[in-house]
Amino acid sequence: MIQLKTMLNCIDNSGAAIVECALVVGQKRHATIGDRIVAIVQKQRGATDAGMGAASAANKVKRGDIRHAIIVRTKKKVQRPDGSVVRFDDNACVLINKAGDPIGTRVNGVVGAELRRRKWSKILSMAPTHA
Amino acid sequence: MIIQSARHPLGSWKAVLRRAQQQQQFLLRTMATATTTTITNTSIPPPPPPSSKPKSGWVKSKKVKFHVIKSTVPGKPIRTAFAVYPRGHSARAINPEALKTFHAQQIKRLDKTGARTALFSKANPDAAKPGDVLQVTTNRGGEPFAGVCLSIRRAGVDTAILLRNQLTKIGVEMWYKVYSPTVTGIEIIWRRPKRARRARLTYMRKPKHDMGNVDHLVEAWRRTRNVFTSGKGAKAGQHLGRPGKHAKGKRGR
Numbered sequence: 001m002i003q004l005k006t007m008l009n010c011i012d013n014s015g016a017a018i019v020e021c022a023l024v025v026g027q028k029r030h031a032t033i034g035d036r037i038v039a040i041v042q043k044q045r046g047a048t049d050a051g052m053g054a055a056s057a058a059n060k061v062k063r064g065d066i067r068h069a070i071i072v073r074t075k076k077k078v079q080r081p082d083g084s085v086v087r088f089d090d091n092a093c094v095l096i097n098k099a100g101d102p103i104g105t106r107v108n109g110v111v112g113a114e115l116r117r118r119k120w121s122k123i124l125s126m127a128p129t130h131a
Numbered sequence: 132m133i134i135q136s137a138r139h140p141l142g143s144w145k146a147v148l149r150r151a152q153q154q155q156q157f158l159l160r161t162m163a164t165a166t167t168t169t170i171t172n173t174s175i176p177p178p179p180p181p182s183s184k185p186k187s188g189w190v191k192s193k194k195v196k197f198h199v200i201k202s203t204v205p206g207k208p209i210r211t212a213f214a215v216y217p218r219g220h221s222a223r224a225i226n227p228e229a230l231k232t233f234h235a236q237q238i239k240r241l242d243k244t245g246a247r248t249a250l251f252s253k254a255n256p257d258a259a260k261p262g263d264v265l266q267v268t269t270n271r272g273g274e275p276f277a278g279v280c281l282s283i284r285r286a287g288v289d290t291a292i293l294l295r296n297q298l299t300k301i302g303v304e305m306w307y308k309v310y311s312p313t314v315t316g317i318e319i320i321w322r323r324p325k326r327a328r329r330a331r332l333t334y335m336r337k338p339k340h341d342m343g344n345v346d347h348l349v350e351a352w353r354r355t356r357n358v359f360t361s362g363k364g365a366k367a368g369q370h371l372g373r374p375g376k377h378a379k380g381k382r383g384r
Binding site for chain 2: 088108
């Protein structure tokens with residue numbers, strides 16, 4: 001149940017650590033696994049408390065950037081066509097560009113298998129496991 | 132209506148059509164109740180008699196009675212236009228446990244050997260219980276999902292189990308329907324040495340009680356199973372077997 005102001009973990013190596021949902025693209029309901037959202041980068045990976053140092057040089061996105069993202073995990077249960085249900089312990093997403101290609105080059109962590117049905121095979125192939 | 136039609140030229144058409152429909156209905160109504168002698172324009176037609184009647188025990192001479200009210204003339208009550216039909220038999224009287232029978236029939240259809248029922252039966256001392264580590268194999272491909280059983284939702288053919296595991300340090304919970312045709316196998320990987328004193332182990336979501344990843348248990352189970360299959364008896368110590376080594380050690384203290 002991702003909606004306006006929801007904070008999500010970003011699990012790719014694009015440089016974002018925590019993003020905030022600003023819009024669910026293409027629908028008026030809350031978003032779930034496989035849905036596209038517009039997200040604002042709230043926290044950068046590798047950024048220290050003092051400010052953005054040299055560590056953030058490799059980051060493709062920085063704090064305040066507005067990017068599109070695909071939700072890959074939700075705390076809300078998602079039901080599959082066969083009646084089984086999956087639920088994760090956190091909300092997580094992967095940043096993509098406008099064309100739908102992932103910004104990062106790797107995904108750290110499990111992603112939902114709903115991405116296959118939603119045709120996000122690029123993210124699926126980057127993920128170490130799917131559940 | 133005239134004002135309306137002036138504003139919306141099509142509105143008047145709609146009104147005309149509606150009126151025509153109403154008239155048609157009214158005509159039908161009068162025809163349907165034409166057999167009854169006492170009829171007024173404002174009478175509401177009696178509800179249609181139930182079309183499906185049970186075969187036996189049902190009143191054959193289903194006579195339509197009319198509601199009667201008292202009149203001022205003694206001995207001559209007024210018969211109204213309201214028909215009173217005898218009450219239909221309830222389905223419960225014919226089949227008092229319809230839902231139970233349905234569940235039993237569906238379980239029989241989906242679980243022909245009765246293994247799944249036994250695996251989660253309360254009567255079976257070797258049944259899987261909350262706190263045990265179970266592995267579910269599906270015919271959807273992909274890896275079988277193993278996890279600690281947090282709860283068993285007993286609901287006839289809809290009986291389901293909740294498994295929890297940690298994949299890449301993220302907690303993942305899966306509900307599986309026990310009798311689902313997509314679930315090809317459910318195996319007990321590890322038995323909790325001591326019986327859980329709760330039916331729903333939701334506290335195991337907390338970091339303090341979380342089991343974490345159960346892959347090491349799955350690995351150990353696979354190794355023991357390989358020993359058995361390569362050895363003489365493939366049937367021993369498998370999925371309905373007794374507690375593993377771990378449990379024995381605890382019990383013998």
